[in-house]
Amino acid sequence: MFGDYSLGELTSIFVMQGFAGLILFSVFLLMALGLAIIFGQMGVINMAHGEFMILGAYVTWMCSTFFHSYLPALVPIYFFIAMILAFLASGALGVAVEWLMIRRLYKRPLDTLLATWGLSLILQQFYRSVFGPREVGVELPQWMLGSLPVTDVIEIQINGLFVMALTTIITIAVAVMMYRSRWGMQVRAVVQNRVMAGAVGINTEKVDRYTFGIGCGIAGIAGSAFTMIGSTGPTAGQLYIVDTFLVVVFGGAASLAGTIASAFTISQAQSIMEFFLSGSIAKVLTLLAVVGILMLRPQGLFVLKVRR
């Protein structure tokens, strides 16, 4: 299948597809980060994660519309405000959901799956009723449009670069939060031994609530970033949820490095195969490979060494 292309063309293809894969990687990673916190640390299967993301996307869209009509002077920086609002909206919804629903289900992980699936149906219909069934897209500020020419054939889109930068920043923030801050220590303590953590004075309920909230908030940011490269509809979240779960499970649920590695592997494999095969077959092959590897290594690529 490589025969029809010259070496130079092949290089360009790999660079372009690799770059497209990097954008996909950023999106996967942003979605998976929130899920890695919620599923990996708390053991809650949040099937509504995609809908939290869509909430972030809709918040960004509303901001875009608002700034374009009322504050055109601030349009170049509206995106940063939108992202903060998206984080707050999704995070607040997450805290509310944890308080109303999830906290009663910690001992029944499979039931969290069903309950959050119900939540995702409700949210989807809510979006459809409020924003309409059509897909919406945001207007990007001028500086995000266009692309940087690297060579004659290779061009790199600025919005893609922006998404990647954003992903890097948020990943570092999450890593610092989980492994360097007092807060992250409390989260990990609660996950390892809830009773003991409670006994040494950690307010486990509060830790749970905010962990879930932050996970959902990150999903909101992911949705916000998402609007830069695609449009948003009420059911868009459902398209990504299986991929995201596979990314998290493939990497080893509780490991941040694993999540990054698996998001990278899956997105690159899919993106490069997509060029040579049809999109659906590339997707099938990627998923099959992931499922196959998971059957060999059920705990994922990176497993934390814990005594059980």
Next chain:
Amino acid sequence: MVIRSKSADDTAFMKPLEVVSILIVAALILVVLPATLDAFRLNLVGKYLTYAFVALGLVLCWGFGGILSLGQGIFFGLGGYCMAMYLKLEASSVENTKIQSTPGIPDFMDWNQLTELPFFWLPFKSLTLTLILIIAVPTLFAFFIGAAMFKRRVGGVYFAIITQAIAAILTILIVGRQGYTGGINGITDLRTLQGWDIRTDSAKQILYFVNGGLLIACILLAQYVKRSKLGRVLVAMRDKEDRVRFSGYSVANFKIFAFCLAAAFAAIGGAMFTLQVGFMSPSFVGIVPSIEMVIYTAVGGRLSLFGAVYGTLLVNVAKTAFSESFPELWLFGLGALFIAVVMVFPNGLAGIYHSYVAPLVARLTRRRPAETEQPLQGAPAE
């Protein structure tokens, strides 16, 4: 607490209450519904009942075995597609398809420039082989998945996510390979079974009764499994897997068996679905229908074989009624149903019966509650 020695009641195939329950289900499906509904509605109920096969299988593997499969649509679809492929080949005889560039192959293949039948369609020229394959293909597939997963002790959440991924893979494959599978439209325009027109009202009525009969046979089979030693091992495994393993049982093999049986049930449902509805499409295979099938089981009660049938009927009737008049409310309703079932009554309708109605009946009939069937306590943790 009443400690009872192992009595005849425990080992009997059915307790008196269960005999009554199955008679009620049988009477409802085979007598009451056909007597009260017109042909169109009866066909609709027949379609719902094909999902009850899936729900029944889920009671076995989820309720008793503790393995939640989010991919039952796979097996429903495989069974349905096997049936549909046979019917499609019968509908695309050479004289029916003489306007095509290649007569004698299904129309969608002709549209996709295929000139001969793909090899995996060939066995479906024979009805006997088709009937065997309807059960064999999904069961073997389930065996392969189950063996790969349970032998390596993948369970609970991971199993659920992987089955979901497999459902996604299968849907993408079916949609993507349009020439071989009919793509997103599925296999449509099915007409006859061995020359017998399945589209007429009388044929639909007969198919309804065949479907109902098969469903009751499956309930009885599931009841047999539940009462047998196998069923007890399954429940023991769900509650304390390690202990069962240390007692010398091969936990994986029991799980594989339950999963395969659930797959076979789902496949029968799928085949009957194709016969009664007249087409099969990938929209019954993927993640969303698979999860909906789980909710039928959850609503009826994941521990009750009869509950599965009632749950399926109830959710589907509600869905039809709501989505006819308030399509927007339906998704809110369905979502709320998911949440309510999980949070308020984890054992579904059957759970409500066991914890409220049965004690009341017992008090009214002045029997001690201990003598009636014990409520099945607590949902399986994983």
